[in-house]
Amino acid sequence: MSAVIAEHGHDDHHDDHAHGPEKGWLRWIITTNHKDIGTLYLLFALAMFFVGGAMAMIIRAELFEPGMQFVNPQFFNSMTTMHALVMVFGAVMPAFVGLANWMIPMMIGAPDMALPRMNNMSFWMLVAGVLLLASTLFMEGGAPAGGWTLYPPLVLQTGKALPFAIFSVHLLGISSIMGAINIIATILNMRAPAMTLMKMPLFVWTWLITGFLLIAIMPVFAGAVTMLLTDKFFHTSFFDAAGGGDPVLYQHIFWFFGHPEVYVMILPTFGVASTIIPVFARKPLFGYSSMVYATASIAFLSFIVWAHHMFTVGLPISGELYFMYATMLIAIPTGVKVFNWTATMWKGAMTFETPMLFSIAFVVLFTLGGFTGLMMSVAPVDFQYHDTYFIVAHFHYTLVPASVFILMAAGYYWLPKWTGHMYNEKIGQLHFWLSAISVNVLFFPQHFLGLAGMPRRIPDYAIQFADWNMVSSIGGFIFGVSQLLFLWIVIDTIKGGTGEKVTDEVWEDAHKHGLEWTLPSPPPYHTFTTPPTVIPCDHD
Amino acid sequence: MKKTKQLFVGATLTAFGLQTAQADYALNLMQGVTKVSNDIYDLHMLILWICVFIGIAVFGTMFYSIYHHRKSKGHKAANFHENTTVEIIWTIIPTLILIGMAIPATKAMIELDDVQESEMSIKVTGKQWYWDYEYLDSGVHFESHLDAASEKAHRVDSIDPHTVPHYLLNVDNPLVVPVGKKIRFVFTAADVIHSWWVPDLGWKKDANPGFINEAWTQVDKPGVYRGQCTELCGRDHGFMPIVVIAMEQPDYDKWVQTTLAKQNEKPDLSDQSREQLMANGAAVYLKNCVSCHQIDGNGAAGAFPALRGSAKVTAGIDPLIGFLQAGTSRMPSFAKLKDNELAAVITYIRNAPELGNKVGDEIQPKAITPVYDDDDK
Structure with missing residues (x-):
């Protein structure tokens, strides 16, 4: 340790080369720098967003009209399964880990992440996991086609791909756990002395809580899929009634993982929204401490509501009622968050740059997804909604115009900081409006389809569902193509953007809202080599 | 044209939050034809309206703010960031609404669950x-x-x-x-x-x-x-x-x-003409075999074997009968098929041009030997 410090002192007098990045492509393989790894995560997530999106385009093309046109039903099922797995484990989760890598050290006044080598390992294990998963597409019998939930006995009918898919889940799980440990260790150990817990930006808070969720749930999922593996290859009967097991047991285990898992994707979303909205409202975040407590309550509740995904599976009446009441409770802390964001905007001096536009759209459209969530928390009514397009509409509202929109917002918000260049605001706003309109054309009609009786995960449908499916597909195609604008903006901004040199704080008075805006744009390779003493804190 | 018009009508109705009665153009949950389905529909509408009401209040406030509290209009930002009273109010009101929802929901759930005193x-x-x-x-x-x-x-x-x-x-x-x-x-x-x-x-x-x-x-x-x-x-x-x-x-x-x-009824095991066998066989195939072996007999690579050109299909008849009656670990037993159905479908899969097989024989129902006997038959 002392040697490192001595070397550090030495460098200060001469040159910085020992502390700069490795030259050439090897930099991106062996890097232990939080910014490099953050960039890798974000670019990988963006690539997977397009891969998963391409699968969604295949799904929407097949559903454009009644009849089977492009793919066979088995491949269709593989597409719905892989679309979900790639988007959840390849795009949304890694994107938030990428943001955490980039932003948490900068937000808490640290030089880097606490465990930089593990950081590198968790990224490359993610790549290995996703590539292994993608390779199942080319295996005999096709990729897994039993839905992303991998329910037995159906998933056990998968061809050669099954053990590979299970092993890829293991790798993704290990990667997530390592990422979570690193984030927790960084937040708890690396804060600048003046950065007390209740001064931390909400993004840091939500990631701290998300980190604990991940550590708690990923081993559970790994256990569940390992039981699938032994049921298939080692003659156990965890999920086979013929040997004394129970297929519904898998669903309980899966959703004990699965419900917190969906909050893994939404809690950091809340954090970013709480970071962006105050800056563009030019007002402190309303109800900081209630935001923290609401996040913690939502995380706690996420562990005790899992069977609301299973209302029709044949639960005893006491179970139905308990899970209904517990689920309804989630509306309270979630409501508090929405009210707080609204109150943050209230009497502000708002401007509407692209990050703010995406954030406002997030608040509105996430709330729509929350409403349908409230509707389906009511168990008897869920006996109608369950496994229909109403559900598909619900969770896509909470994922696409919520998590994905906020990831876009985060991209626009921090790209100038990361690159030192300003993105093209006109194209950004065009991207926003195209996305915001088409995402509703895409998903809103799916509510009608579900209520009218269209089940999810079907490759073909009755004639009365034709019109809204066509509308939804058109929305889907527009949404898909619009995202190419974002790709263009990312590349353009990295290459120089508008050519306008951005200031340290980029956004007006942003330095009042977060430490990252006190750093140069782009920030130095090692963030804070000495802890900052003045902590911007707008809530006390 | 009709479609465009329908779309327009649909969109307009949605915009006004109305329901349409058009059977082939449903926007809302159907009421159904049982007491339970009606109770569920009422519950659905109750919560939907609660959501619409809350939505109008929250989004109304937000859009008022977005319109009026913008920098371009010269609005100066206030600096408040806490208000315990409103925070308590907007925790308690949703709690009360949820309790109001939970009561009818519990009633409906108990009703839905009660299978007692059924008549059949x-x-x-x-x-x-x-x-x-x-x-x-x-x-x-x-x-x-x-x-x-x-x-x-x-x-x-x-x-x-x-x-x-x-x-x-x-x-x-x-x-x-x-x-x-x-x-x-x-x-x-x-x-x-x-x-x-x-x-x-x-x-x-x-x-x-x-x-x-x-x-x-x-x-x-x-x-x-x-x-x-x-x-x-x-x-x-x-x-x-x-x-x-x-x-x-x-x-x-x-x-x-x-x-x-x-x-x-006992199945009619009398001899049939080749055309009859092929027609009946096609129907049995469409109902029982097509899901896996596909309409062209090509099956699905890695999952379901092809019948087209399969030796199992085109070789001896007796092993084929036994195979169909016994099933395998991957294919269910088709012992449920009656002898006339088995005869027809075997004739069909051995000779159907659409499956690409042409053995040129036929088998009559009486010739089906009970290789694997099923009690139900």
Whole structure:
């Protein structure tokens, strides 16, 4: 340790080369720098967003009209399964880990992440996991086609791909756990002395809580899929009634993982929204401490509501009622968050740059997804909604115009900081409006389809569902193509953007809202080599 | 043009939050034809309106703020960031609303769950990919497959689904129930999990292999009610619909009698012409074999073997009969097929030009030897 410090002192007098990045492509393989790894995560997530999106385009093309046109039903099922797995484990989760890598050290006044080598390992294990998963597409019998939930006995009918898919889940799980440990260790150990817990930006808070969720749930999922593996290859009967097991047991285990898992994707979303909205409202975040407590309550509740995904599976009446009441409770802390964001905007001096536009759209459209969530928390009514397009509409509202929109917002918000260049605001706003309109054309009609009786995960449908499916597909195609604008903006901004040199704080008075805006744009390779003493804190 | 107009009407109605009564253009949950389905509909509407109300309040406030509190209008930002009173209010009010929702929801849930005092029972077994219905009181027992017209239409590119009546929502043998009687359903599955859903009855219930689930209904209005499997169950998940016909008691009694009579009829094992064998064989194939082996006999690589050019199909007849009757670890036994059906389908798969096989023989029902005997036959 002392040697490192001595070397550090030495460098200060001469040159910085020992502390700069490795030259050439090897930099991106062996890097232990939080910014490099953050960039890798974000670019990988963006690539997977397009891969998963391409699968969604295949799904929407097949559903454009009644009849089977492009793919066979088995491949269709593989597409719905892989679309979900790639988007959840390849795009949304890694994107938030990428943001955490980039932003948490900068937000808490640290030089880097606490465990930089593990950081590198968790990224490359993610790549290995996703590539292994993608390779199942080319295996005999096709990729897994039993839905992303991998329910037995159906998933056990998968061809050669099954053990590979299970092993890829293991790798993704290990990667997530390592990422979570690193984030927790960084937040708890690396804060600048003046950065007390209740001064931390909400993004840091939500990631701290998300980190604990991940550590708690990923081993559970790994256990569940390992039981699938032994049921298939080692003659156990965890999920086979013929040997004394129970297929519904898998669903309980899966959703004990699965419900917190969906909050893994939404809690950091809340954090970013709480970071962006105050800056563009030019007002402190309303109800900081209630935001923290609401996040913690939502995380706690996420562990005790899992069977609301299973209302029709044949639960005893006491179970139905308990899970209904517990689920309804989630509306309270979630409501508090929405009210707080609204109150943050209230009497502000708002401007509407692209990050703010995406954030406002997030608040509105996430709330729509929350409403349908409230509707389906009511168990008897869920006996109608369950496994229909109403559900598909619900969770896509909470994922696409919520998590994905906020990831876009985060991209626009921090790209100038990361690159030192300003993105093209006109194209950004065009991207926003195209996305915001088409995402509703895409998903809103799916509510009608579900209520009218269209089940999810079907490759073909009755004639009365034709019109809204066509509308939804058109929305889907527009949404898909619009995202190419974002790709263009990312590349353009990295290459120089508008050519306008951005200031340290980029956004007006942003330095009042977060430490990252006190750093140069782009920030130095090692963030804070000495802890900052003045902590911007707008809530006390 | 009609479509554009419909779309416009649909969009307009949505915009005003109205419901349309057009049967083929539903925007809202159907009310259904049972008391439970109506209670569920009412509950759905109650919560929907609560959400609409909250939505108007929250989004109204937000958009007021977005319009008025903008920098371009010269609005100066206030600096408040806390207000304990409003924070308590907006925690308590949602709590009260939730309690208000939970009370009717609990009532409906208990009602939905109460299968006691039912007057008849039907056992429903989900199978890949059809339903099997067994009336536990009268002994009526049959399979319900997707009807032949839809089956062909989704497999053959040249058939336009729009020309098929009730495309994908029609079956060969519908479930028939009497009106005004409390019917208890027991659900199970033979292979993977399925889920039985008829929206007009107000619920769905999973059919889990190796376990029994219960549900009940009492249909008050005679009519035809359609639904589908709602738990992903593999390749043909989208092609196992449900049709329930509710009829008055006397009609139902008559249906039971004729169905039982047909069920107990001895199959006609007399010799058939080659054309008859091929036609009957094609129908049996479409119902029982096509899901896996496909309409062109090519199967699916890595999952289902091809019949086209398969030695198993074109070699000796006796091993083939034994194979079909016994099944394998991957293929179910088709011992349920009667001798005349077996003879027809064997003739068909050995000779059908659409499967690319041409052995040039035929087998008559009487020649089917009981390699693997099934008690039910």
